[in-house]
């Protein structure tokens with residue numbers, strides 16, 4: 001929708017679901033800079049809520065101090081997921097002891113198995129708080145082959161992928177998603193520690209000094225390992241409102 005003042009567009013907003021996540025409406029609102037602070041954003045939010053085809057919650061995301069988060073809190077939003085500060089220097093690999101099993105790179109894993117491991121991992125990581133939509137795999141894997149760093153991503157394979165630190169090329173620094181393939185991996189923290197340690201060592205040896213993890217407070221194997229690493233950054237929130 002757009003908000004008009006005479007012929008001038010002064011605000012716009014949209015809600016949408018994605019092929020990967022469809023249980024909430026992603027919400028985007030923008031008000032012309034010289035019209036802010038006069039209630040237009042709140043009016044657009046209220047109108048978008050009425051346009052919802054289903055009574056699913058609305059949602060947005062951002063760093064704790066960001067404009068979208070402060071605005072959403074005003075609308076009554078609460079966090080349904082929290083991402084702790086997770087900028088890490090690759091030299092921090094030494095903080096994780098090397099008692100774990102050996103790892104291989106993504107280039108050593110069959111491409112179809114790598115895809116299945118990624119979609120399996122992604123699905124269970126989100127199932128309790130943002131379940132994936134039926135048939136999400138195709139959308140999740142679009143761009144995967146172009147973005148994955150085959151040389152620095154690290155996996156424990158026994159005999160299939162059990163855990164991985166997936167490195168995605170990004171600017172200004174690579175993004176790393178690290179978790180086991182199943183929630184109930186018996187030695188989850190140990191195998192994941194090996195992946196994270198070897199991934200950070202590999203990136204450091206290649207001249208990359210810093211990465212950002214993309215994990216969540218609720219990730220059962222990743223979160224305790226992140227707590228062992230020195231981190232910087234700001235808490236990132238995913239918020240919903242009805």
Ligand SMILES: CC(C)(COP(=O)(O)OP(=O)(O)OC[C@H]1O[C@@H](n2cnc3c(N)ncnc32)[C@H](O)[C@@H]1OP(=O)(O)O)[C@@H](O)C(=O)NCCC(=O)NCCS
Nearest residue numbers: 029030031036037038039040041042060067068070071074
């Ligand atoms: C966020 C945005 C949509 C708000 O539009 P707006 O017309 O200024 O919003 P409103 O006038 O309805 O403000 C409602 C309340 O939101 C809160 N709020 C809005 N912008 C805020 C900001 N930058 N910082 C802190 N609180 C803010 C305030 O509590 C405000 O109430 P108050 O003025 O009585 O204190 C607008 O600033 C914008 O377009 N920002 C850039 C894009 C963006 O961040 N969009 C949000 C994505 S959902």
